[in-house]
Amino acid sequence: MYKKLPLLLIIGVLLFALPSLLFALTADEIIGEMDRLSTFETTYSIGSIQTTDRFGTKTSQFKSWSQGKKDSLIEFTSKAERGQKILRTEGSLYLFYPDAEQLIRMQGAALRQSMLGSDISYEDMTEEKNTLDNYTAKLEREETFKGRECYVLTLTAKTRSVAYPIQKIWVDKQTYLVWKAEYSTAQGRLLKVMEVLDTFNSGNRVLPKQSKIEDKMKKNSSTLMTVDSFEANPKLDRSIFTLENLTW
Amino acid sequence: MVGKKKLSIFILVVLITLSSLIAAENPTVTMNLLPTLTYKAHTDSWGALFNGDLSVALSSKQEENTRGEVVLKANTLIPITKLDDVLYKAYFKARFPSFRLTGGKTRLSWGDGMLFNAGDVLYGSNDISVSLTQAELRSTTDWLASVNYPLGFFSFAEVVFMAPETYKPRDTFFGARFYTVIKEIKVEGGYATMQKSGGRLHKPYFSLQGNLGFDWYLSSSLAIPEDGDIIKESSESWIISGGFFHLVTLPADMSLTLRLELLTRPFGQWETGPVSDSNAPLLLYPELVFAYSPSLSFILRSIISPLDLSAMSIVGVNWNVFEAFNLAGSISLATGDDEDLFAWSSSKTDSSSFSATIGSSWIF
Numbered sequence: 001m002y003k004k005l006p007l008l009l010i011i012g013v014l015l016f017a018l019p020s021l022l023f024a025l026t027a028d029e030i031i032g033e034m035d036r037l038s039t040f041e042t043t044y045s046i047g048s049i050q051t052t053d054r055f056g057t058k059t060s061q062f063k064s065w066s067q068g069k070k071d072s073l074i075e076f077t078s079k080a081e082r083g084q085k086i087l088r089t090e091g092s093l094y095l096f097y098p099d100a101e102q103l104i105r106m107q108g109a110a111l112r113q114s115m116l117g118s119d120i121s122y123e124d125m126t127e128e129k130n131t132l133d134n135y136t137a138k139l140e141r142e143e144t145f146k147g148r149e150c151y152v153l154t155l156t157a158k159t160r161s162v163a164y165p166i167q168k169i170w171v172d173k174q175t176y177l178v179w180k181a182e183y184s185t186a187q188g189r190l191l192k193v194m195e196v197l198d199t200f201n202s203g204n205r206v207l208p209k210q211s212k213i214e215d216k217m218k219k220n221s222s223t224l225m226t227v228d229s230f231e232a233n234p235k236l237d238r239s240i241f242t243l244e245n246l247t248w
Numbered sequence: 249m250v251g252k253k254k255l256s257i258f259i260l261v262v263l264i265t266l267s268s269l270i271a272a273e274n275p276t277v278t279m280n281l282l283p284t285l286t287y288k289a290h291t292d293s294w295g296a297l298f299n300g301d302l303s304v305a306l307s308s309k310q311e312e313n314t315r316g317e318v319v320l321k322a323n324t325l326i327p328i329t330k331l332d333d334v335l336y337k338a339y340f341k342a343r344f345p346s347f348r349l350t351g352g353k354t355r356l357s358w359g360d361g362m363l364f365n366a367g368d369v370l371y372g373s374n375d376i377s378v379s380l381t382q383a384e385l386r387s388t389t390d391w392l393a394s395v396n397y398p399l400g401f402f403s404f405a406e407v408v409f410m411a412p413e414t415y416k417p418r419d420t421f422f423g424a425r426f427y428t429v430i431k432e433i434k435v436e437g438g439y440a441t442m443q444k445s446g447g448r449l450h451k452p453y454f455s456l457q458g459n460l461g462f463d464w465y466l467s468s469s470l471a472i473p474e475d476g477d478i479i480k481e482s483s484e485s486w487i488i489s490g491g492f493f494h495l496v497t498l499p500a501d502m503s504l505t506l507r508l509e510l511l512t513r514p515f516g517q518w519e520t521g522p523v524s525d526s527n528a529p530l531l532l533y534p535e536l537v538f539a540y541s542p543s544l545s546f547i548l549r550s551i552i553s554p555l556d557l558s559a560m561s562i563v564g565v566n567w568n569v570f571e572a573f574n575l576a577g578s579i580s581l582a583t584g585d586d587e588d589l590f591a592w593s594s595s596k597t598d599s600s601s602f603s604a605t606i607g608s609s610w611i612f
Contacts, residue, residue, distance in 0.1 A: 053543065058571040079276050080572035080611045082307070089401070092429070100384055102357040105434055105457060112497060114542040217499065218541065243427075244398040248315075248343065 027137035030151050034176045035069070035131050037205050042067050042236040048078075050224040051118040060116050069130045071241040081116060087246045093122060096246045103247055112163055119192065119215040119223035123163045131155065134162050142173070145180060149173040157186075164191060175206040190216045197224075202232045276305040282381070282576070282607035286600040289593040299605070300324040303336060316340035316352070337389055348396040355389045356408060358425055358438065359455040359489075360465035362386075363533045363551070364511035366489040367455035367467035369440040370408070370423060374487055374511055376525050376589070377598075380549045380562045381578050381605060403428035412443060419443035423451075433458040448474045462494035483515040484527075491533075507535040520555055522587035530554050543568040547578075551590070558584025558591065572611040579604050 025033075043066045051058045060081060066072040074086045083098035093111060095104040111123040131137070135155035143152055155167040164183035171178055177199065183192040198210040207230065213223045239245055280301035287294050303321040308314070321336035328334055332353075339352030359367015363385050364374060371388040378385050391411040398404045405426050412419035425438025434457040441450045453469035471485035472478060491509035498504060509532070516529030523529070532552040539545040550561035564578030580603045584590040592601050 053541075055543070055569055056571070079274065082276060092402075100357060100387065101355045105429075113495060113503070118542070238401075239398075242398065242401040244348065244396065244404060247396075248341065248348070 025151075027139040027153055028132060030139065030153060030171055030176070031131050031135075031137045031155075034171050034178065037176045038178075038207070039069055040066070041233045044231040044234045044236070045227050046229045047225065047227045049116065049118050049120065050226070051116070051221070052224075053218075053221045058116075058118075060118075065236060065240050067236060067238070067241060073241055073246070076116075085246050086115075086122060087241060087243070089241045094243065094246055095122075101247070103243065119213045119218065119221060120225065121163060124213075134158055135167065140168075143170075145170045148179060150179060172206070177206045177208065192216060200227070200230065202230060205232075274307075276307070276611060278303045278305070278609070278611050280607065280609040282605050284603055284605040287602040288599075289601040290595050295600075298324055299607075305337075308340075313343045314340065346397070349393070350396070351393045353389050353391045355387065356392070356394060356406070358423075359436065359453065359467040359469075360434075360457050361467060361489050361491055361509055362507065362535070364489040364491070364509045364531065365455075365467055366469045366487040366511070367436065367438075367453045369438070369451040369453050369469050370410070370421075374489070376528075376531065376551050376560070380551070380560065380580065381564065381576075399426075399428070406438075408440075410442075414443070446473065447476070450474070462492050464490070464492045466490040484513070486514055488512050488514065502541070503539045505535075505537040505539070507533075509533040509535075518555070523553060523556055523589050525589065528553055528555070528589060553584075553589040556584060556588040558582070558588035560590040574609045575607075576609065577604075577606040 043064075045064045047062055047064065049060045049062065051060075059078065060076055061078040062074050062076050064072065064074045071089045072087075076082060076084045083096075085096040087094045087096075093106045095106060096102070097104070106122060112121045114120070115122050115124075135157055138154045138156070140152045140154055143150055150170040150172055153169050153171060155169065157165045165186035166184040166188065168182040168184070169178050170180040177196065178194075179196050181194040182190060183194075184190050193214045193216060195212050196208040196210070197212055198208070199206050200209040201207075208227070210224060210226045213225065215221060215223075278301075280299075282299040282301070284297045284299050285294065286297060301321070301323045303319055305317060305319045308316045316339055317337055318335075319337035320334050322328060322334055326333070335353060337352075337354050339350060339354040342349045356370055357368075358370055359365045359373075361367070361373060363378065365386070366374065368374075368386070371386065371390070373386050392408055394406060394408040396404055396406045403426075405424065407424045408422070410421035410423075412421060419442075421440065421442040423438060423440030425436060427434070427436045429435070434455075436455040436457075437453065439450070439452045441448060443449075450472045451469055452472075453467060455465070455467040457463070457465040466488070467490070468486070468488045470482050472482045489509065489511045491507060493505070493507045496504045496506070511528075511531045511533075513527065513529050516527050517523065518529045530553070532550075532554060534548075534550055534552070536548040537545055538547075544567050545565070547564040547566065548561070549564075550559050552559040560580065560582050562578050562580040564576065567575045569575055580600075582590045582592050582594065582599065582601050584592060586593050594601070
């Protein structure tokens with residue numbers, strides 16, 4: 001009987017552990033699902049960016065349209081920057097300044113410039129949702145964050161063309177919402193932290209309603225990005241994501 | 249007769265302005281209040297100026313197929329002699345199924361370059377009579393009608409007619425350009441023709457923009473006359489402008505942006521010694537912006553004439569204190585001998601040897 005005990009134990013462990021091993025998601029599958037659930041055929045949203053520093057709070061309102069993983073257009077509607085637009089499509093980013101009727105194509109380091117003095121860069125704002133094209137994902141562990149069971153993953157950049165060489169993200173095990181993200185340099189120096197403060201439901205998907213972004217290189221500065229209204233899969237003309245519409 | 253014509257134009261503009269005001273979403277007021285102390289070495293005299301700049305923008309509601317804007321602008325240092333001096337912009341845009349029509353007084357930005365832009369054949373961006381204290385160095389507007397025809401998602405053709413200053417139809421200004429992106433490089437080319445005092449000029453141009461780790465841009469244009477010594481005048485009019493721009497991210501959220509532009513006239517007077525604005529063979533425009541934080545930046549701008557070793561430079565600071573409210577200060581200095589392009593003792597009435605400005609700007 002005692003001789004058979006180890007064998008029984010192994011069989012028992014296998015019986016309990018095998019299903020979870022068989023059905024456990026890989027890091028790539030988690031990221032794939034995360035991207036899938038945060039990507040819509042088309043979206044239209046209205047929101048604001050609130051930047052707070054020691055002199056007070058600055059608010060910029062915007063309207064935003066997106067299509068699939070790569071196309072997005074943002075138009076600012078607040079007074080100081082009314083009519084300024086950002087178009088990201090096919091990997092290129094264009095700015096339009098209505099006062100000067102000027103069309104500017106942004107490339108390289110210029111993409112990392114702070115947008116309207118906030119903690120968000122142009123690249124952050126118009127981020128493409130094809131994570132696995134640019135990053136290698138590794139599942140570190142599972143942990144509870146804000147009362148939610150999360151996967152904790154580390155993303156390491158495959159190319160130098162991305163803004164953040166290393167990302168550590170907390171992905172909700174049920175909804176695949178990214179509750180928290182830490183963005184670092186290749187040497188591991190923390191650059192920015194994003195945390196979701198509030199969420200909303202769009203169909204069966206959970207999306208961030210309010211996110212707080214802190215640039216860790218700044219003192220006493222944070223940016224709140226709020227989505228005031230959101231429409232999933234509205235009928236959008238492809239011409240929205242063109243230079244013609246950008247300069248309209 | 250002339251009085252009646254002026255009155256009619258005045259009433260028309262007032263009606264346009266009022267109708268815009270009624271339909272406008274929210275007027276936007278931009279106010280720059282910049283008291284300036286100047287010193288003119290030529291007359292050994294100090295001056296105190298109140299450089300106040302006010303603009304009121306009335307934008308139409310954002311309709312899907314029509315929009316427009318009226319911008320009234322005035323500066324305390326610029327006398328207003330006619331309505332056009334105040335009417336900075338007054339235009340409409342109408343979007344048709346296959347093209348877009350723009351009409352009125354506005355600006356079209358052709359080519360690339362912040363100060364020097366050989367591709368700007370519409371207004372000309374190759375002179376040095378600019379204020380380096382302004383955020384936007386070139387902002388000329390004019391009465392025009394243009395048609396923009398999309399040729400794909402990132403390509404378009406544009407045709408423009410501009411009103412002649414002489415009011416004679418044969419002097420009408422005409423231009424056209426083509427804009428596209430080929431393998432990560434923006435390619436733009438076009439042509440404009442206009443009547444000048446010496447006769448009609450034909451101005452072809454091209455402009456390229458790309459990235460090689462830093463942003464670069466290059467433009468070139470010619471002004472070919474119809475009469476006279478066509479080859480000599482064309483070659484003398486040939487201008488090439490180019491520049492690069494790079495942003496260096498520094499620790500603690502600081503950044504340094506570097507811009508260097510040049511303008512060259514290959515057939516200009518390549519001789520050391522005094523040069524004039526219109527035939528300077530080589531001009532440089534370096535710009536350094538050190539952003540201590542996104543709201544506080546220090547600026548160094550300079551226009552340099554390497555052949556006579558003279559320069560006009562400014563050092564400035566800009567602090568975005570509150571939402572749409574900035575405090576700014578700058579010092580400008582001309583460094584050159586008497587006959588140089590940027591002479592310390594310049595006799596030009598509109599130039600000062602030294603000036604110091606401190607003030608604020610507010611958008612509400």
